[in-house]
Amino acid sequence: TEWAASWDAGGVQAEAARPPAKESKATKRKYGASSEAPPAKQRNETSFLPAKKTSVKETQRTFKENTQKTFSPKKYSVSTNDRNQEEKRCIKTSSLFKNNPEIPELHRPVVKQVQEKVFTSAAFHELGLHPHLISTINTVLKMSSMTRVQKQTIPALLEGRDALVRSQTGSGKTLAYCIPVVQSLQAMQSKIQVKSVSVCSVKGTSCWFWSVVFLKSEKARLRKGINILISTPGRLVDHIKSTKNIHFSRIRWLVFDEADRILDLGFEKDITIILNAINAECQERQNVLLSATLTEGVTRLADISLHSPVTISVLDESHGQFNPKGKVAQEVSCPQAGDELDSFAIPERLDQHVTLVPSKLRLVSLAAFILQKCKFEKDQKMIVFFSSCELVEFHYNLFLQTLLSSSGTPALGQLPSASTRLKFLRLHGNMEQEVSTDLSLCGSDVAARGLDLPQVTWIVQYNAPCSPAEYIHRIGRTARIGCHGSSLLILAPSEAEYVNSLASHKINVSEIKMEDILSVLTRSDCFKGRQWRNQKSHAVGPQEIRERATILQTIFEDYVHSSEKRVSWAKKALQSFIRAYATYPRELKHIFHVRSLHLGHVAKSFGLRDAPQNLSVSAIKKRKANLKRPDLHKKTRSKHHLAEILRSEYSSGMEASVAKVKKQNKHEEPGSQLLQLGVQPAPCLGRGKKLRNGEKPKEAYRDIKTSGKVF
Numbered sequence: 001t002e003w004a005a006s007w008d009a010g011g012v013q014a015e016a017a018r019p020p021a022k023e024s025k026a027t028k029r030k031y032g033a034s035s036e037a038p039p040a041k042q043r044n045e046t047s048f049l050p051a052k053k054t055s056v057k058e059t060q061r062t063f064k065e066n067t068q069k070t071f072s073p074k075k076y077s078v079s080t081n082d083r084n085q086e087e088k089r090c091i092k093t094s095s096l097f098k099n100n101p102e103i104p105e106l107h108r109p110v111v112k113q114v115q116e117k118v119f120t121s122a123a124f125h126e127l128g129l130h131p132h133l134i135s136t137i138n139t140v141l142k143m144s145s146m147t148r149v150q151k152q153t154i155p156a157l158l159e160g161r162d163a164l165v166r167s168q169t170g171s172g173k174t175l176a177y178c179i180p181v182v183q184s185l186q187a188m189q190s191k192i193q194v195k196s197v198s199v200c201s202v203k204g205t206s207c208w209f210w211s212v213v214f215l216k217s218e219k220a221r222l223r224k225g226i227n228i229l230i231s232t233p234g235r236l237v238d239h240i241k242s243t244k245n246i247h248f249s250r251i252r253w254l255v256f257d258e259a260d261r262i263l264d265l266g267f268e269k270d271i272t273i274i275l276n277a278i279n280a281e282c283q284e285r286q287n288v289l290l291s292a293t294l295t296e297g298v299t300r301l302a303d304i305s306l307h308s309p310v311t312i313s314v315l316d317e318s319h320g321q322f323n324p325k326g327k328v329a330q331e332v333s334c335p336q337a338g339d340e341l342d343s344f345a346i347p348e349r350l351d352q353h354v355t356l357v358p359s360k361l362r363l364v365s366l367a368a369f370i371l372q373k374c375k376f377e378k379d380q381k382m383i384v385f386f387s388s389c390e391l392v393e394f395h396y397n398l399f400l401q402t403l404l405s406s407s408g409t410p411a412l413g414q415l416p417s418a419s420t421r422l423k424f425l426r427l428h429g430n431m432e433q434e435v436s437t438d439l440s441l442c443g444s445d446v447a448a449r450g451l452d453l454p455q456v457t458w459i460v461q462y463n464a465p466c467s468p469a470e471y472i473h474r475i476g477r478t479a480r481i482g483c484h485g486s487s488l489l490i491l492a493p494s495e496a497e498y499v500n501s502l503a504s505h506k507i508n509v510s511e512i513k514m515e516d517i518l519s520v521l522t523r524s525d526c527f528k529g530r531q532w533r534n535q536k537s538h539a540v541g542p543q544e545i546r547e548r549a550t551i552l553q554t555i556f557e558d559y560v561h562s563s564e565k566r567v568s569w570a571k572k573a574l575q576s577f578i579r580a581y582a583t584y585p586r587e588l589k590h591i592f593h594v595r596s597l598h599l600g601h602v603a604k605s606f607g608l609r610d611a612p613q614n615l616s617v618s619a620i621k622k623r624k625a626n627l628k629r630p631d632l633h634k635k636t637r638s639k640h641h642l643a644e645i646l647r648s649e650y651s652s653g654m655e656a657s658v659a660k661v662k663k664q665n666k667h668e669e670p671g672s673q674l675l676q677l678g679v680q681p682a683p684c685l686g687r688g689k690k691l692r693n694g695e696k697p698k699e700a701y702r703d704i705k706t707s708g709k710v711f
C-alpha cells in the first residue's frame with residue numbers, strides 16, 4: 001500500500017509504537033516545559049517515548065491493517081534505489097511532548113457580549129411591496145418574517161432615504177437593500193431589457209464575476225445596459241477610465257456593502273473617483289452603506305457618499321445604539337454609547353471557544369479536531385481559516401493525502417456509521433470559486449466576508465486574525481440567521497493574552513483543553529500503538545493519547561519527508577506562516593511577535609523534523625530593519641499607495657501600476673520595496689486573481705511588512 005511504501009522507505013524509528021516506560025503526568029496542565037525537562041540521559045524514562053526501536057515491519061503492520069483498502073500503491077511508491085538510500089538515512093521521529101512551553105491557566109475575563117435579536121414577527125407583505133416580489137420572497141426564497149435589520153432598513157429605503165446600516169453577520173443585510181432595489185426597478189416605466197440580469201454593488205467582499213479576460217464582454221454588456229452592477233472598486237474605476245459607453249445618468253442606487261473593508265484596504269481614492277464620476281452625471285439616487293463591523297473610518301465614507309442618512313443599528317436596546325461619532329444624522333437609532341464602535345454584535349447562538357496549543361502540537365491538534373467534528377460526529381461542516389493561501393494549500397494537500405486514508409475504520413461500536421465520510425475543499429483568493437455544500441472547508445481571509453454557506457457548524461481559526469473585525473467576520477460564517485454554531489480559535493501559549501484583547505471588544509471565549517481535543521484519536525484504531533494493539537478494551541489514559549498523537553504526527557512527518565518536493569513545499573508554507581506572523585499590527589505585536597516563535601517547534605507543525613536552515617528570526621528582523629518601511633498601520637496615505645500598487649483582490653490591476661512603481665524611490669515607497677523583494681505587482685487582477693509570487697493580493701499586502709526574500 002501507499003503507506004507501506006512510505007514506512008518501508010523511511011526505516012522509521014517509531015517511538016510512538018514503543019511501550020511506555022512510565023505513566024507521565026499528563027493530567028498536569030503542562031507538557032514537559034523546557035524549564036522542567038529532565039536531563040538528557042533520563043529523558044527517555046520520564047517522557048512517554050522510550051528508546052527502543054520498532055522494526056519497520058511492525059510499524060508497517062499497524063497502518064496496513066487500516067489502509068490497504070484505500071491507498072493506491074503506485075502513487076506513493078519509491079524505487080529500490082531510492083529506498084536503499086532512504087533506508088540508510090537516519091530519520092528522527094517526533095518528540096511532540098518534550099520541551100514544550102507551559103500552557104498557562106487561562107484567566108479569561110467574562111464580558112457581556114453585544115447581542116442582537118435576529119427575527120421579528122413582522123411579515124414581508126406588511127411592507128406594501130409588489131405582489132410578485134412578495135410571492136417570490138414567500139414561495140421561492142421561502143421566507144415569511146423579516147429580520148430586525150430588514151424591518152428597520154426596508155421601509156427607510158422605500159421612503160427614499162440614504163442609510164448607514166450595521167447589524168450582525170448573517171442577519172439578512174443583503175435582502176435589506178435588495179428588496180427596495182428590486183421594488184424600485186419593477187416600478188420603473190421603461191425597463192432595460194436584458195436576457196440575464198448581471199448580478200454584479202460596490203462590494204468589499206467576494207465578487208467572483210469579474211475577471212480581466214471578461215473585460216471585452218463586460219464592456220459589451222455595459223453598452224447594452226444592465227440593471228444591477230456589482231463590482232469591486234478598482235474594477236469599476238477601470239471601466240470609468242476605459243469604457244466609453246458607461247453612463248451613470250440613470251443610476252438610482254449606490255450600495256457599499258462591507259463598507260469598512262473597502263476602507264481598510266485603502267480604496268478611498270477609487271471610491272472618490274467612482275463618486276465623482278457618478279455625481280457628475282446623477283444627483284438623484286439613493287446611497288446605502290452596510291457592514292457587520294462599521295468602524296469609525298466609515299464615517300469618512302458616509303460623509304462623502306450619504307445625504308441625510310438614516311443610521312440603523314440593530315443592537316439590543318440594553319446595549320445602546322451605534323453612533324459613529326455623531327457624524328451622520330440618526331433617526332431610527334438613538335445613539336448613546338460611542339464605545340460601541342469597538343464592540344461588535346455576536347450572533348446569540350454562537351459558542352466561541354479557544355484552545356492553547358504549543359506550536360509542536362498544532363498540526364496534530366487541528367487534525368484531531370477535524371476528525372472529531374467532521375468524521376466522528378454527524379452533520380458537521382467546518383471552515384478552517386489560515387493566514388495565507390500557501391497554508392491553505394499545504395494543509396489541504398497534507399490532510400487529503402493522510403487523514404482521508406489513515407483515519408481508517410472507526411473503532412467498533414463507537415461511531416455512527418454514516419459519519420465516516422470526510423471531504424475537504426480549499427478556498428482562497430488564488431482560485432476560482434468552487435463551493436460545495438457538504439464538506440469541511442479550508443479558507444483564507446477571502447472567505448471571511450460575505451460568504452453565506454449553508455449549515456456551517458464550526459469555524460476554526462488556526463491563525464489568529466489581525467483585527468477584532470476580522471474575527472467577527474470569520475466566526476460570522478456560522479450561526480447565521482438565528483442558527484446554532486460554534487467557533488474555535490487555536491492559540492499558542494505565548495498568545496494567550498489575545499483572549500484579553502478579544503474581551504476588550506466584548507468577545508467571550510471559553511476554553512477547550514488540548515488534551516480533550518487530542519483524546520479523539522482514541523476513537524480510531526489506526527492511531528493505536530503497538531503495545532495496545534491486542535488489547536480489545538482498556539481504559540485510555542493520557543499516555544495513550546500522547547502516543548496516538550505522536551503516531552499521527554509521524555504520519556505527517558513521513559508524508560512530508562517522503563520526497564524533496566514535499567519538504568520544500570512544507571518549507572514554503574512555513575515561510576509563508578512566518579511572513580504572515582510578522583505582519584500583525586503594532587497593537588498586537590506584544591502578543592504575536594516572530595521573536596516569540598520557536599522555529600524548530602513551528603517547523604514541526606508543518607511536518608518538518610527540523611527547522612529549515614537560513615530561517616531565523618534575526619534574519620527577518622535584520623531584513624526588516626534595512627527596509628525602513630513606513631508604518632503601514634499608522635499612515636493611511638501609505639496604505640493608499642500600497643493598495644494602488646498591489647492591486648489587491650478588491651481592485652482590478654488595470655492601472656499602469658508597474659510603471660508607476662518603478663519611478664518611486666525604492667527606499668521610501670512600499671511598492672518599490674515589493675519589486676526589490678521580487679514580488680511583482682500583478683498587471684491584471686480581478687477578484688480571485690493572484691500575484692506572480694503565488695500569493696493572493698492581501699497576503700502580498702501583508703508580506704510587504706516583512707521581506708519576500710528573507711528565506
Ligand SMILES: Nc1ncnc2c1ncn2[C@@H]1O[C@H](COP(=O)(O)OP(=O)(O)OP(=O)(O)O)[C@@H](O)[C@H]1O
Binds near residue numbers: 145146170450
Ligand atoms: N427574512 C429572512 N428569513 C429567513 N432567511 C433569511 C431572511 N433574510 C435573509 N435570510 C437568509 O439569511 C442568510 C444570511 O443573509 P445575508 O447573507 O444577507 O446576511 P448578512 O447580514 O449580509 O451577513 P454578512 O454580514 O455575514 O455578510 C442568507 O442565507 C439569506 O438567504
